[in-house]
Amino acid sequence: MKRMFLAIIGLSMMFDLSAQKKVLTMEEAVVGYHLYPRSKYIQWQGDKNQLTYLDREGLMGESVDKGEKSVLLTVAELNRILGAELRGFPNFSWLDDNTLVIARQGSIYHIDVAKKQVKQKFTFPKGAANETYSKAGNMYAYTIDNNLYYMDERGNSYTVTADEDKNIVNGQVVSRNEFGITGGIFWSPDGKKLGFYRKDESQVTNFPLLDINTRTGELKEIKYPMAGMKSELVSLGVYDIASAKTTFLDANDFGREQYLTGITWSPESDMVYVQVLNRGQNHMRLNKYDASTGKLIATLFEEKSNTYVEPQSGLVFLANNPKQFIYSTNNRDGFMNLYLHDVNGKLIRRLTDVDADVEFVAVDPAGKYVYYLSSEISPVEKQLFRVEVKSGKKNRLTMEEGWHNITMSGDCAYFVDNYSSIKVPRNVDLTMNSGKVVRRLQEVENPNKDYNFGEITLGKIKADDGSDLYYRLIKPMDFDPNKKYPVIHYVYGGPHSQLVTNTWNASLRMWEMYMAQHGYVVFVIDNHGTPNRGKAFEDIIHRQCGQVEMKDQVKGIEWLKSFPWVDANRIGVHGWSYGGFMTISLITNYPDIYKVAVAGGPVIDWKWYEVMYGERYMDTPQENPEGYAKTSLIAKAKDLKGKLLICQGAVDPVVVWEQSLSFIRECIKNNVQVDYFPYPCAEHNVMGRDRIHLMQKVTNYFEDYLR
Known part of the structure; x- marks a missing residue:
């Protein structure tokens, strides 16, 4: 009766829309x-200072200086290129200033936007997943079931692992996506080596899930490591493309039941940095390994806590100085902050000296400024700041209250500021790296009006x-x-x-x-x-x-x-x-x-x-x-x-x-x-x-x- 009464009230309220709102x-x-x-999905055109987004006409380009707009690719042109009948533009990304990447029906297309033709097409075997690109090697690594493969620029596929035991899983997410882990494939910067997770779940208990979609029902078992019971065993392999041999890192700091995260290659592709965390999650070591031999070179530093240590991201090397990297942690000064270290682990300086949680955004190619989002104005806001690496001087770059999402240009000369607040549905601004707004790209009206x-x-x-x-x-x-x-x-x-x-x-x-x-x-x-x-x-x-x-x-x-x-x-x-x-x-x-x-x-x-x-x-x-x-x-x-x-x-x-x-x-x-x-x-x-x-x-x- 109450629900019927509620429905009648709702209908009566909606009938006279001229008198009152819906x-x-x-x-x-x-x-x-x-x-x-809803805002436009704006991307930078590779490292080019040109904005790209989808419009009714198709894929648009917009210059940062004069705001001149041009149609880069229409849906009709894309259909001709792909031999398809798409009604709208699919999801895309930029590989470089002129190459668009689109995945469709088991293939990934690299499209030359200037020539409006397929530059390269990678067609994957049935069941392929986790496709990960190496720009330097022009190759894709991918998984099928529990094994890892890669495909070269000629479309030839090669086997990296061939484990018949389904308890051994290669190249995929481990540790149930905790510790910032989002993938299991790690190409070296030079494209000559392929790092990957290997997960041994043989000791992990199964849990049955009931699928009722079959005639008599079917149990599907998943691996589910419950607290206090046996867990997965994770290792990190490095496959050498030239020799077709795999070397596993000698990472056994805390026994076999431990976590490996923050996987980061050195810019020279000769070292791999790993944050090794004990199962108790209260002790972390940042280790450096020789990528060729798998041997431990050094433990750069350790972090311990009476509660837990929770690494969430890898290292960020400075483009102008590959001997230095940025590391983020909340375990030193009580808040998630950024720290500058050298490759031997020595702390050079705390970059973000603030009693607030921050989030790394970018470091410019010259290594002069680090850009970061911070909750220091208010815990319910995210504002963009930059800090000068050398002097530690910082500047606030976004001034409007609210929650800011930032997309930096490749050279960090500009950024797209997409923000909203309790007062503002959504504004999107093109802004110089000094914080000066160049122009508003979009102002979204109240969709609830x-x-x-x-x-x-x-x-x-x-x-x-x-x-x-x-x-x-x-x-x-x-x-x-x-x-x-x-x-x-x-x-x-x-x-x-x-x-x-x-x-x-x-x-x-x-x-x-x-x-x-x-x-x-x-x-x-x-x-x-x-x-x-x-x-x-x-x-x-x-x-x-x-x-x-x-x-x-x-x-x-x-x-x-x-x-x-x-x-x-x-x-x-x-x-x-x-x-x-x-x-x-x-x-x-x-x-x-x-x-x-x-x-x-x-x-x-x-x-x-x-x-x-x-x-x-x-x-x-x-x-x-x-x-x-x-x-x-x-x-x-x-x-x-x-x-x-x-x-x-x-x-x-x-x-x-x-x-x-x-x-x-x-x-x-x-x-x-x-x-x-x-x-x-x-x-x-x-x-x-x-x-x-x-x-x-x-x-x-x-x-x-x-x-």
Whole structure:
């Protein structure tokens, strides 16, 4: 009845659009991409100071000095070149000033834009993946199944590895994408050697996922190393193209169960630098290896921590001085900063001397300036700075408040500044490296102007330790301060995820606004453990995930309850993944606050989560039994008082089904009622059209039990 009433209200609001603005449909709230500010995908044309982007006419070029525009390639011309019938321009990248790269139907095309013809075509065997290009060698490395191959400029393929044991995986991501790892293939700068990860998963336990798409169902097993159990064994091979021989680096600092990340070739291609991290993730060595022999040359320096060391990026060598490199870490001075070292490991200077987290952007070819994004103005903003390498003098280059995304030109003479804020949907500016704006390339109008949105507030409150906690608050549509409204508390709370930023609409998910349009106050707050606040703010969660985070979240709710228009008896909470863990933690630990909860893909007990992430924040169950017991939600099942719905992808390879099913089993044992809804063919995140069903399910649950 309530849902029918809600639908009637929604329809009546939408009929008379001439009198008032629109409300979102559920489909718009989930897949309404037109509701978000969209900017041109602007790229630099190789190292040439010319901008390129797609327009109705095709691929456009625009000079930086006069802004003169030209059509580089139309869709019709591209179709002629490819022998295709494309309706629009596909994704592309620039190999150099004149060569466009397009992947299509198992081939990668290098297109000469001036001559409007295919310069080179690489056609890969069926099943090829992870194609990685060497510009110096004009070759592609790629994988098929668990082995590694490469293709030369003539289209001939060669085998690098030939492991028949499927437990041995070459050239692919290792360590489940942690530690900044995004790939497993590393070409040397001269194109004569090919570095690659080799992963031995023979000791890792399998976890079965049920595929119901076959006539009788089928179990598909994945390798899933759970906390405290056997993990993968990673090594780094270097394949010499000329000799067709592979040498493995002698990287055994902490035994076989360790992590290798930040893989960086020396500019001369004779050395490989690796950040070797122990399984406990509290001790890292930056090692230099001879690429030809695999022998350890030296340990340049080490980093240790009482909590964890978390390397996230490789080294950046100065183009004008290959004997020096830039290294980033938050383990020295409490914040993620940049440091200049020589190739022997000696610290030359701290480049970014600021008590804020920074992110490397670029260093100019002359090695004079380093450009970086920083949260020093505010943790909810990203601003561009540059620092002079020699003097340490820094300058702020972006002045408008908000979150700036930067694309530097090849010579660092210009940058494209793509930014938004709570006030600005999106602006894209062409800017000189001094910070002077040359011209505005695009100004995106408010895509929500035809919709009746509730008021969005970005603010902060104080945590128990005096630090700032930033929140996003959405008031109901047509807000009346004399009414009392139910609350939807959306939560994530885990590391590496900042929900509240000074961006357009404060980075809300459109479903939040949907709920505000239907009479809910929606509240989001970033707790301790989230990024851009320094190491101490982040790693306070160590060995006790969820505990400090809950206190911060409840601090926000207690503040919210101080307003007379908040109905303290109707507060619901919703989150996914770490947010699902937080959701169940909150409703079981604070039953007097939360009446209704919807948890998606929740971690229930960290002993069932994977090694790399889980052991960083919790150590192993053997090392931290008290912490695992305290944070486990199994023991909390008996304490559930309110209404709880758990949603789970049945083929989730991230938070495996064992987690939520174990909680359900414990509820049954204790005669505690709980609701459960699996998505049979979904992985960790329910995507596509299924997600519309999911969010309607979540909405219905709050409508049924929170109204």
